[in-house]
Amino acid sequence: MRRWEANQLTEQRDSAVPAPAPALRGGRAGELWSNPAFTAALALALVFILGLIFSGEGAFYKWGTHRDALRQASVFGILACGMTVVIITAGIDLSVGSLLALAAVAFSIFSIHWGWSPWVAIPLCILVGGACGLVSGSLVALCRIQPFIVTLAMMVFARGLAKWVSGGMKVSTAVPAADGTYTYVGVPAIFRTIDSRWFGGNLSVVTVIFLLCVLVSWVGLARLRWGRYLYAIGGNEEASRLSGVPVAAMKMVAYTLAGLSAAVAGICQAAQEQQGDPEAGSGYELSAIAIVVIGGTNLMGGRGGIGLTLLGTLIIGYIEKILSINAVGEASRLMLTGAIIVIAVLIQRRRS
Amino acid sequence: MVAGQPHPSSVTSSDPLLRLVGISKWFGPLQVLDGVNFELSAGETHVLAGENGAGKSTLIKILGGVHQAEAGRIILDGQPVRFANPREAAAGGVVIIHQELSLVPSMSVVDNIFLGRERSRGGWLLRRNQEEEARRVLGQLGLRVDVHRSVGTLPIAVQQMIEIGKALALQARVLVLDEPTSALSEPEVEQLFARMAELKAAGCGLIYITHKLEEVYRIADRITVLRDGRWVATTPAGQMPAPLLIRHMVGRDVDLAGARDEAVGAAAGPVALRVEDFSVAGSRRGLRPAVDRVTFDVRAGEVVGLAGLYGAGNSDLLSGLFGTLGRRVSGSVRLHGEPYEPTSPACAIRRGLALVTNDRQRTGLVLGLDVAANVTLASWPRVTPGGWLRTARELEVAARTVQSLRLRAASLRQNVRTLSGGNQQKVVLAKWLCTGPRVLLLDEPTRGVDVGSKQEIYALIREWSAAGHALLLITSEMPELLLLANRILVMHGGRITAAFTRATANQARILHAAMGGEPVD
Ligand SMILES: Nc1ncnc2c1ncn2[C@@H]1O[C@H](COP(=O)(O)OP(=O)(O)OP(=O)(O)O)[C@@H](O)[C@H]1O
Numbered sequence: 001m002r003r004w005e006a007n008q009l010t011e012q013r014d015s016a017v018p019a020p021a022p023a024l025r026g027g028r029a030g031e032l033w034s035n036p037a038f039t040a041a042l043a044l045a046l047v048f049i050l051g052l053i054f055s056g057e058g059a060f061y062k063w064g065t066h067r068d069a070l071r072q073a074s075v076f077g078i079l080a081c082g083m084t085v086v087i088i089t090a091g092i093d094l095s096v097g098s099l100l101a102l103a104a105v106a107f108s109i110f111s112i113h114w115g116w117s118p119w120v121a122i123p124l125c126i127l128v129g130g131a132c133g134l135v136s137g138s139l140v141a142l143c144r145i146q147p148f149i150v151t152l153a154m155m156v157f158a159r160g161l162a163k164w165v166s167g168g169m170k171v172s173t174a175v176p177a178a179d180g181t182y183t184y185v186g187v188p189a190i191f192r193t194i195d196s197r198w199f200g201g202n203l204s205v206v207t208v209i210f211l212l213c214v215l216v217s218w219v220g221l222a223r224l225r226w227g228r229y230l231y232a233i234g235g236n237e238e239a240s241r242l243s244g245v246p247v248a249a250m251k252m253v254a255y256t257l258a259g260l261s262a263a264v265a266g267i268c269q270a271a272q273e274q275q276g277d278p279e280a281g282s283g284y285e286l287s288a289i290a291i292v293v294i295g296g297t298n299l300m301g302g303r304g305g306i307g308l309t310l311l312g313t314l315i316i317g318y319i320e321k322i323l324s325i326n327a328v329g330e331a332s333r334l335m336l337t338g339a340i341i342v343i344a345v346l347i348q349r350r351r352s
Numbered sequence: 353m354v355a356g357q358p359h360p361s362s363v364t365s366s367d368p369l370l371r372l373v374g375i376s377k378w379f380g381p382l383q384v385l386d387g388v389n390f391e392l393s394a395g396e397t398h399v400l401a402g403e404n405g406a407g408k409s410t411l412i413k414i415l416g417g418v419h420q421a422e423a424g425r426i427i428l429d430g431q432p433v434r435f436a437n438p439r440e441a442a443a444g445g446v447v448i449i450h451q452e453l454s455l456v457p458s459m460s461v462v463d464n465i466f467l468g469r470e471r472s473r474g475g476w477l478l479r480r481n482q483e484e485e486a487r488r489v490l491g492q493l494g495l496r497v498d499v500h501r502s503v504g505t506l507p508i509a510v511q512q513m514i515e516i517g518k519a520l521a522l523q524a525r526v527l528v529l530d531e532p533t534s535a536l537s538e539p540e541v542e543q544l545f546a547r548m549a550e551l552k553a554a555g556c557g558l559i560y561i562t563h564k565l566e567e568v569y570r571i572a573d574r575i576t577v578l579r580d581g582r583w584v585a586t587t588p589a590g591q592m593p594a595p596l597l598i599r600h601m602v603g604r605d606v607d608l609a610g611a612r613d614e615a616v617g618a619a620a621g622p623v624a625l626r627v628e629d630f631s632v633a634g635s636r637r638g639l640r641p642a643v644d645r646v647t648f649d650v651r652a653g654e655v656v657g658l659a660g661l662y663g664a665g666n667s668d669l670l671s672g673l674f675g676t677l678g679r680r681v682s683g684s685v686r687l688h689g690e691p692y693e694p695t696s697p698a699c700a701i702r703r704g705l706a707l708v709t710n711d712r713q714r715t716g717l718v719l720g721l722d723v724a725a726n727v728t729l730a731s732w733p734r735v736t737p738g739g740w741l742r743t744a745r746e747l748e749v750a751a752r753t754v755q756s757l758r759l760r761a762a763s764l765r766q767n768v769r770t771l772s773g774g775n776q777q778k779v780v781l782a783k784w785l786c787t788g789p790r791v792l793l794l795d796e797p798t799r800g801v802d803v804g805s806k807q808e809i810y811a812l813i814r815e816w817s818a819a820g821h822a823l824l825l826i827t828s829e830m831p832e833l834l835l836l837a838n839r840i841l842v843m844h845g846g847r848i849t850a851a852f853t854r855a856t857a858n859q860a861r862i863l864h865a866a867m868g869g870e871p872v873d
């Protein structure tokens with residue numbers, strides 16, 4: 001009868017104390033490891049340590065390197081902000097790279113060729129991006145076509161549109177005239193402004209724009225009601241609908257935001273390259289998705305956040321920078337990046 | 353607590369089929385099981401009882417290899433075993449029907465039944481063979497469905513039967529049923545019990561978890577009670593009458609409000625909900641309408657029960673009224689005398705309707721979000737003035753709402769995924785309580801809720817009714833229906849075929865009408 005002893009002890013203890021609360025045991029360690037923000041920060045710290053070791057003959061110890069790493073990551077980061085919003089609703093947006101090109105081309109035509117004021121050109125470009133996003137969003141939300149398909153179609157369509165409006169050529173300061181000759185015009189002031197640096201040359205303007213995007217998206221996702229709606233939709237669309245959540249409208253908002261962020265990224269890209277390249281941004285959508293996932297936002301929707309995407313952007317940006325200051329060739333760089341993405345996600349993998 | 357002592361005589365007669373010894377389990381910092389012992393003999397039905405969150409499901413998940421225990425041993429047939437996953441457990445003859453359905457909605461019935469153990473020869477699926485076997489197994493349960501239909505399109509009761517069929521298709525020596533009947537109605541339960549009796553006669557050991565007391569005393573040979581993750585008592589069923597069982601579960605005396613309160617609904621007010629010629633089209637073209645021109649009204653302060661077997665249309669009627677089905681509905685509905693178009697849930701909520709659906713995981717909760725967010729989900733416009741989230745306000749509203757429901761959660765920030773089944777159900781109720789509804793559509797509101805909490809939900813329903821709300825109630829538990837409803841409408845084949853008042857309603861009559869029988873006097 002020995003096997004009952006333990007229970008009899010329990011019995012006595014039980015009758016003495018009415019319904020004790022479940023015992024608290026174990027540390028906070030388990031919780032920490034299942035917190036994606038912690039693991040993403042850890043991955044970033046690892047990347048940093050790698051940078052300190054392989055410092056490219058001390059380049060990593062100079063602020064200029066960091067400033068450039070941030071600058072180069074900014075355009076991807078801006079795309080990733082919009083992508084995060086869409087992925088949280090359990091969607092995906094493959095069109096952001098093409099929308100970036102479309103916005104870059106449009107911005108260049110408006111500013112360089114037509115000499116429009118940035119106060120007109122920038123809102124118009126952003127409007128174009130947002131409108132394309134809205135079209136995707138409507139198809140997803142109202143016609144219930146899968147996001148992958150809708151945005152794949154938008155990706156192809158927007159690329160075509162960019163090529164059509166640019167005549168398939170880069171829109172640069174060399175303006176073609178009707179007779180086939182070129183006239184050269186100056187770089188518009190707004191291009192220089194966006195491509196310049198602030199704070200004594202210590203911070204690129206694009207990085208500031210990126211951080212603004214992060215801030216706006218963070219407020220939206222973490223502080224506004226509609227941010228919560230996005231999480232709810234990603235977590236359980238049917239339950240959300242039955243609870244009165246405006247599912248279709250929120251999905252349209254999500255894709256519109258992705259389109260807006262792609263347009264902002266396109267404007268930055270055009271300013272940095274001082275031209276609008278209709279081929280720009282191809283493959284960027286995948287980089288943006290990689291950033292979001294490395295940050296720890298769940299591709300299945302419903303979980304994640306913009307803070308994680310900020311970490312993801314930094315991880316990817318620094319990996320690229322460290323590889324380049326160590327003069328790693330393009331081929332090895334790509335292979336290493338692929339491997340590092342997998343490793344970063346493995347570090348992240350939460351205990352379930 | 354003398355009655356709580358285990359009965360040595362009853363356990364030494366033969367070597368038990370299964371013994372769980374000193375099982376302990378933590379989820380992070382939370383200990384949910386503390387040295388629990390349990391044993392099962394061949395040919396025995398052992399009921400495992402306990403409040404919501406007592407750790408019943410966790411215990412059997414450890415047995416079935418879903419979770420791993422931090423301490424304790426599992427001894428099957430005298431041999432210590434340790435199952436790393438459900439597959440190994442099934443190979444060892446331990447089969448579990450889980451509380452939350454584990455079917456793949458997009459796959460067909462037959463594919464679900466054979467998922468993970470497809471019959472094949474040389475890599476080719478033996479489709480015919482599988483289909484025949486699936487039909488045979490479901491036929492034993494009295495279920496006739498098209499085995500090629502995808503499971504997600506079937507009503508939840510049918511899904512639950514398929515889940516049971518899936519388990520029965522395995523050669524189980526220990527079969528665990530975790531609240532298998534929570535969505536089933538009377539005749540289906542009978543079918544299940546008949547099958548269980550056969551298995552028992554064949555020497556299979558059955559562990560049965562339920563919150564329905566009448567089931568406990570119909571099938572139990574022995575009862576084990578858990579409370580707060582600890583073993584409390586194990587006795588033969590005959591030696592643990594209901595009041596004692598409940599005292600063991602809850603740790604205090606609970607007044608089973610068994611007496612019908614005639615005063616409730618007696619002072620029914622004006623008509624709150626008038627439904628005329630209301631129809632819901634079939635889910636696919638060519639199917640007969642799910643609800644066929646029904647007409648009834650519900651007065652303020654009245655609880656109207658909707659009885660019927662699955663497929664009778666009562667769930668569709670509620671969904672239709674709530675606007676879930678969009679354009680599939682027709683007919684006229686008036687709310688407090690004003691015309692009402694059931695076009696969308698958002699609009700229904702604005703008009704003071706609430707719908708507790710019968711499938712909390714699929715249509716009730718957002719599993720990735722925490723308790724507070726789920727409770728306030730349908731009231732966000734009110735909780736978030738100007739569109740800004742106010743964490744403090746959200747927590748305050750949520751805390752106030754769950755207070756009356758005795759929710760067991762570590763905190764309001766706990767993810768609802770990790771709550772026990774009954775507590776998840778309470779979160780769903782809290783969500784609708786929070787919206788301050790005036791017309792409540794309740795589809796199995798006490799599904800998976802323990803005895804004590806059921807009383808609280810009953811009290812809540814009475815409170816609502818006393819406050820002049822109109823309630824439409826579906827429940828598969830006949831005693832609950834008889835206890836709560838002022839009037840009972842019986843549906844069959846999409847039509848209302850009988851209506852009973854308190855005076856005329858009884859179990860036999862309702863069942864007779866629900867199965868399509870002519871009304872008798
Ligand atoms: N994965 C998990 N992570 C954290 N806590 C969990 C997890 N699963 C269960 N719990 C907690 O363990 C406790 C016991 O849960 P369990 O599901 O075993 O209860 P139960 O007895 O089956 O209750 P019910 O009758 O409501 O189904 C609950 O308090 C629950 O919140």
Ligand SMILES: [Mg+2]
Pocket residue numbers: 408409410451530772773774
């Ligand atoms: Mg359970």
